[in-house]
Amino acid sequence: MLSFAQLLAKTIHFADKVVPSSCLPSTEPETLIAAARANPSPASREGLKQLMASIGGESDLCLFGKLSLRWDMIRLLKNAQMIEDAHRTNPALGAAPVKAPLFILGLPRSGTTFLHSLMAEDGQILVPRNWQTMFPAPRPAGFDPARDKRVRAVNRQLQLFAGLAPGFREMHPITADSPQECSEITSHVFQSLRFDSTHRVPSYFNWLEAHGHDDAFRFHKQFLQFLQNGMPGRWVLKCPDHTFTLDSILKIYPDARFVIVHRDPIAVLGSVAHLTEVLRRPFLNNIDAGEIGAQVAARWTQGANLLLAFDQRADVPPERKFHLHYEELVAAPLAAITRIYAHFDMPLGGEALAAMSRQCEARPRGGYGKHAPYRLENFKLNRPALQAAFAPYVQQYCQAPR
Numbered sequence: 001m002l003s004f005a006q007l008l009a010k011t012i013h014f015a016d017k018v019v020p021s022s023c024l025p026s027t028e029p030e031t032l033i034a035a036a037r038a039n040p041s042p043a044s045r046e047g048l049k050q051l052m053a054s055i056g057g058e059s060d061l062c063l064f065g066k067l068s069l070r071w072d073m074i075r076l077l078k079n080a081q082m083i084e085d086a087h088r089t090n091p092a093l094g095a096a097p098v099k100a101p102l103f104i105l106g107l108p109r110s111g112t113t114f115l116h117s118l119m120a121e122d123g124q125i126l127v128p129r130n131w132q133t134m135f136p137a138p139r140p141a142g143f144d145p146a147r148d149k150r151v152r153a154v155n156r157q158l159q160l161f162a163g164l165a166p167g168f169r170e171m172h173p174i175t176a177d178s179p180q181e182c183s184e185i186t187s188h189v190f191q192s193l194r195f196d197s198t199h200r201v202p203s204y205f206n207w208l209e210a211h212g213h214d215d216a217f218r219f220h221k222q223f224l225q226f227l228q229n230g231m232p233g234r235w236v237l238k239c240p241d242h243t244f245t246l247d248s249i250l251k252i253y254p255d256a257r258f259v260i261v262h263r264d265p266i267a268v269l270g271s272v273a274h275l276t277e278v279l280r281r282p283f284l285n286n287i288d289a290g291e292i293g294a295q296v297a298a299r300w301t302q303g304a305n306l307l308l309a310f311d312q313r314a315d316v317p318p319e320r321k322f323h324l325h326y327e328e329l330v331a332a333p334l335a336a337i338t339r340i341y342a343h344f345d346m347p348l349g350g351e352a353l354a355a356m357s358r359q360c361e362a363r364p365r366g367g368y369g370k371h372a373p374y375r376l377e378n379f380k381l382n383r384p385a386l387q388a389a390f391a392p393y394v395q396q397y398c399q400a401p402r
Helices: 004-018 029-036 042-058 063-089 112-119 130-134 149-164 182-189 194-198 202-211 214-228 240-244 246-252 265-280 289-311 326-331 333-343 350-362 383-389 391-397
Strands: 102-106 234-238 257-262 321-325
Touching: 029 042, 029 063, 042 063, 042 182, 042 202, 042 214, 063 182, 063 214, 102 112, 102 240, 112 234, 112 257, 112 326, 112 333, 112 350, 130 149, 130 182, 182 194, 182 214, 182 240, 194 202, 194 265, 214 246, 240 246, 240 289, 257 289, 257 326, 265 289, 265 383, 289 321, 289 383, 289 391, 321 326, 321 333, 326 333, 333 350, 383 391
Parallel strands: 102 234, 102 257, 257 321
Antiparallel strands: none
16 A cells, blocks of 8 residues: 555656646745745845756756745745844844854764764753754753654654655654754755755856855854754754865854764765765656766765865864764764763763663664665766775775774
């Protein structure tokens, strides 16, 4: 028997053949802004304009892609306006410090999500949750996700998306209250690499590279200030895309700390390409696996080189960086956590450690199951060429655990 999500997917696929685009609501930037009753900044407005032009000209959206795009853009505009209004009416929000945030970065599929979810078990740590990026609000002490209607709504959305994107749940096992990546925060000002994962947007990607990420991380800080709402705690933030935004992160958070998780790129690139394919499948009619493979290989070759360069930066001394190998993390996660806390002189209480231990027992490896490696050939990736491209990074970080 078909699940609701499978039935919906089939219905959408059929409707996509018979519903002309002229019958769908407009996704012109000014129409979206009016529908959201928002007044975005010039930088956000330009980001929206560039994104919508790129999607319109370079992504072959299916019906679900067209409908979800309008919904998502209006949601982002409304949320951003709410954050801006809150700061305007309560200047104390913007005056509150975001002190020494800890950023987790590294190649995708290298255990960063697992590490982030473990650290989120510490009651003294603040992390942005999935539901908070959908319905921005503080998460008070003693919060019970099971009793919150926003959490239940986001869990239903995740279940629906998992039905439309077979394989997503196995590759990225998350719930509404799981920690979320920073690319979801910066998407609110339409300056986020998140859109490149779900859509084909090469011209938007090029624009964003030229524009930079300063505006995005100014909003990022405002978002965190809104969520913390005066509560004490240290933010722990995670996103592989941080690798490409380090200059902006350091400009907005000059006291930031960094955990860099390393894994052999050849072991993860097939998985990264496959996840990109899975994420795009609900939104696009045509997906070119070879194009995805080339995009992923070029992007993360650049990312690996940026991580090498970051390690040499004099303005970020060694005591503000902690290197961790994936194999160390999955083999002894609590030992890895203890070392991270000690390196940054962060208190690690027995209650937090016990909560992390329970999480490891309940969801070994973060809930990720073991599977056969994804074939590089499916994405037209050449192993010898990749080994040559990543050789400096592998020699520095992946020969043996550091």
